[in-house]
Amino acid sequence: MRRQEEPLLVLTMGCPAGVGPDVILAGARDLVRLPARILVLGDARVLRERARILGLSPPLSLVKTPEEARAGRLNLLSLSELSVQPGKPTLEGFQAMVRYIREGVRLCLSGQAAALVTGPISKEGLAAAGEPYPGHTEMLAALTGAREVAMAFWGERLRVVLVTTHLALKEALKRLSPEAILRAARLAHRFLQEDLGIKRPRLALSALNPHAGEGGLFGDEEARILAPAVEAARREGLPLEGPFPADSLFFRAASGEFDLVVALYHDQGLIPFKLLHFRDGVNVTLGLPIVRTSVDHGTAYEIAGTGRADPASLIAAVALALRVATHRLCRPQVPPDPDSPYRLKA
Numbered sequence: 001m002r003r004q005e006e007p008l009l010v011l012t013m014g015c016p017a018g019v020g021p022d023v024i025l026a027g028a029r030d031l032v033r034l035p036a037r038i039l040v041l042g043d044a045r046v047l048r049e050r051a052r053i054l055g056l057s058p059p060l061s062l063v064k065t066p067e068e069a070r071a072g073r074l075n076l077l078s079l080s081e082l083s084v085q086p087g088k089p090t091l092e093g094f095q096a097m098v099r100y101i102r103e104g105v106r107l108c109l110s111g112q113a114a115a116l117v118t119g120p121i122s123k124e125g126l127a128a129a130g131e132p133y134p135g136h137t138e139m140l141a142a143l144t145g146a147r148e149v150a151m152a153f154w155g156e157r158l159r160v161v162l163v164t165t166h167l168a169l170k171e172a173l174k175r176l177s178p179e180a181i182l183r184a185a186r187l188a189h190r191f192l193q194e195d196l197g198i199k200r201p202r203l204a205l206s207a208l209n210p211h212a213g214e215g216g217l218f219g220d221e222e223a224r225i226l227a228p229a230v231e232a233a234r235r236e237g238l239p240l241e242g243p244f245p246a247d248s249l250f251f252r253a254a255s256g257e258f259d260l261v262v263a264l265y266h267d268q269g270l271i272p273f274k275l276l277h278f279r280d281g282v283n284v285t286l287g288l289p290i291v292r293t294s295v296d297h298g299t300a301y302e303i304a305g306t307g308r309a310d311p312a313s314l315i316a317a318v319a320l321a322l323r324v325a326t327h328r329l330c331r332p333q334v335p336p337d338p339d340s341p342y343r344l345k346a
């Protein structure tokens with residue numbers, strides 16, 4: 001394979017004041033060994049200044065167009081020119097992080113890039129920049145015209161998909177329904193089978209209440225919502241089992257009994273996931289017409305510029321994006337859905 005033929009992966013820098021620049025710089029030497037052309041969408045001034053603070057000299061090459069990107073180095077398309085203090089976010093920085101995401105999506109939708117890997121953004125910053133989305137997931141759904149998306153997390157030991165995401169817990173519980181569970185399970189099953197090539201994935205549904213409700217003594221959601229979802233999944237041939245008590249299910253899944261757990265709300269899935277994969281976990285958006293992975297951590301402002309930010313999650317996110325993109329390049333892309341409820345008004 002000639003160098004120029006290696007897939008182009010775009011990597012957004014995230015909030016300029018967060019640890020996005022740190023993990024890109026710290027991970028650069030590992031990233032450039034991957035068989036891909038990696039194009040960072042970010043800020044040359046911020047990256048140079050952060051490299052100076054951290055005492056790093058990464059293999060970064062400034063390019064003017066994506067076509068100039070080459071494998072074996074980190075290519076940087078500079079979309080802003082900011083003066084930023086690590087850990088001190090600004091409105092200009094929030095606006096820039098949005099610009100990087102929009103350009104990344106544009107490059108993927110136009111077919112120039114094979115995958116998008118996102119650096120950490122501040123959700124408060126997204127709102128401050130005027131974006132009506134709680135996070136990347138919803139923003140990417142809107143920008144790509146996806147109809148149904150799900151937030152999932154990938155690690156060597158544990159994989160999780162969430163039925164509900166960024167909501168107050170009491171709101172998340174109100175949103176639980178057999179349909180919502182089925183939606184997440186279907187997207188996860190498709191991801192495992194079609195994007196990762198797992199022939200017969202095994203999925204398990206986590207219960208909500210202690211001991212899966214103990215026959216109704218500790219809650220009725222298992223009988224009212226979860227068991228009907230598993231039944232409906234079976235009817236359509238989805239290999240979903242459960243609901244299983246949450247306190248032992250994640251151990252069983254991490255021991256290899258299941259390929260993925262369908263978790264009902266954010267912290268139910270993310271506490272066990274981050275306990276095992278805090279450093280090297282990957283966030284994946286399922287259901288998009290483009291490949292998107294992300295670091296599983298946030299902006300960590302308090303350690304930006306200190307040299308303590310671990311790049312392992314970023315390296316794993318790029319490696320997973322490359323794996324999925326390579327797999328997808330062999331089959332047709334899903335076109336945007338014209339009836340998507342997320343579709344942006346012109």
Ligand SMILES: NC(=O)C1=CN([C@@H]2O[C@H](COP(=O)(O)OP(=O)(O)OC[C@H]3O[C@@H](n4cnc5c(N)ncnc54)[C@H](O)[C@@H]3O)[C@@H](O)[C@H]2O)C=CC1
Pocket residue numbers: 019023119120121122123124136283294295296297298299300301302303308309310311
């Ligand atoms: N993919 C994304 O864009 C994500 C963004 N966020 C956003 O980030 C902001 C901060 O959120 P937090 O809940 O504080 O989570 P956080 O992940 O930024 O920080 C949690 C803890 O982990 C540490 N940490 C984070 N990344 C690290 C790394 N690479 N190496 C070593 N230690 C690391 C931090 O110092 C802190 O102690 C919020 O605005 C949140 O919405 C949170 C998660 C994901």
Ligand SMILES: NCC(=O)COP(=O)(O)O
Pocket residue numbers: 134135136137138283294
């Ligand atoms: N806790 C996971 C998370 O916040 C990921 O959000 P997103 O920005 O990828 O939608």
